Amino acid sequence: MTNDIPRSGIDRRALLSTLALLPALSASLLPAHVSAQGATPTAALPSWNDGPAKQAILDFVRDTTERESSKFVSSEERVATFDQDGTLWVEQPIYSQVVYCLDRVPAVVEKQPELKNVQPFKTVLSGNREAIGKLSLHDLETILVATLTGMSVQEFNAEATKWITAAKDPRWKRPYTDLIYQPMLEVMQYLRSNGFKTYIVTGGGQDFVRIYSQRVYEIPPEQVVGSASGTKFGYGKDGKPFLTKEPKLFLNNDKAGKPEGIHLMIGRRPYAAFGNSDGDRQMLEYTGAGDGARLKMLVMHDDAKREYAYGPAQGLPPSKVGTFTQALYDEAIKKNWTVISMKNDWKRIFAFERAI
Incomplete structure (x- = not known):
């Protein structure tokens, strides 16, 4: 990948994140949820009020x-x-996947040091929440392309799994x-x-x-x-x-x-x-x-x-x-x-x- 990262048309809904960003923190393993197979109408939907x-x-x-x-x-x-x-x-x-992409920027820059002083990566690395919140849709699209593509499906799955098991929502x-x-x-x-x-x-x-x-x-x-x-299908070494x-x-x-x-x-x-x-x-x-x-x-x-x-x-x-x-x-x-x-x-x- 070069500094001139192509626009991708990635879903604009995931890019609507101009709010100030809070960092994701470490967390515990994914929770297990209990199935309600065979639930009767009277036992169903216990977290719902009647209405x-x-x-x-x-x-x-x-x-x-x-x-x-x-x-x-x-x-x-x-x-x-x-x-x-x-x-x-x-x-x-902000959408959790956008948080994931922003959190992935340091790893991307580590592999491609030439991006360190290139926008919008420079802004994300600064940690300035106000500046990050002002990133344009094009800037965010550039970040999504850099963090979500150019790797094997297996590599993406491993990185995303690692993040989802370690990241915490800042409010709760x-x-x-x-x-x-x-x-x-x-x-x-x-x-x-x-x-x-x-x-x-x-x-x-x-x-x-x-x-x-x-x-x-x-x-x-x-x-x-x-x-x-x-x-794209291909063969490794x-x-x-x-x-x-x-x-x-x-x-x-x-x-x-x-x-x-x-x-x-x-x-x-x-x-x-x-x-x-x-x-x-x-x-x-x-x-x-x-x-x-x-x-x-x-x-x-x-x-x-x-x-x-x-x-x-x-x-x-x-x-x-x-x-x-x-x-x-x-x-x-x-x-x-x-x-x-x-x-x-x-x-x-x-x-x-x-x-x-």
Whole structure:
């Protein structure tokens, strides 16, 4: 790689990180999550308060799995898709994968010392949070290209695994993989116990999410659809074949790219779809355009005390990360999508939190 790093078209959603950056710290191993296979309706969703959101999930599962129901869905058609950032785990104040890329800059510069005094690497190495927060989208794209490509798939997996098992969120001082929304874990487990296959459909990096999806969500890597860079097949000096991650975009799995990615990678229209931002709108529209019972749900972050509050829908503070516009909220109401209120619908947000 030379100083003139090519632009890649890497997912712009992952680049919206102009907020001041806090450092990632060391952490413990990934947590194990207990499955809820065979859960009954009365035992299901214990972290949810009784209300329209919880009832919508229970009604949907009953309608689509009871054979006498006019809305019954055969087992092979039972597909549910979940956005990740802001839907399954915390996305504020910056996407975790962007933190990973910034944390990787010193290692990249160590291998290529000529980058030490080249922008934007020089700014990142300075540790000046204010300056880092002012990096342009082009600067951030340059960093993502340098830290996510030009290596074998095995090398990337090893480095990302090392980081995800050691990095801590600055607010909670816990591994990022602890900051999974317990109510959403329960939804996935409840759906699986009723014959649904659950997929992550994320604007984030596909390879990055696949590293921990099995252990954290009980979703195998082949059921993760995300933004993906190209790969190139080749042979090492030992004659063994390997894949190299290349600085070119194969799939931009955000907004309209989500239904496109679902068709490409899954081949079935979901019967249930869960999101939290404008980036998920087309996925919910695509899901709702199908026949029969369809569950469309959006998580609204309206609990600044236990997590974060941002929108700007319904007068919540605006945010460049996970934007939930009033237009999206109005569409949800018009089309009978269910808006989940973190504040009102969830007894607890995280597994380590005491239920309210």
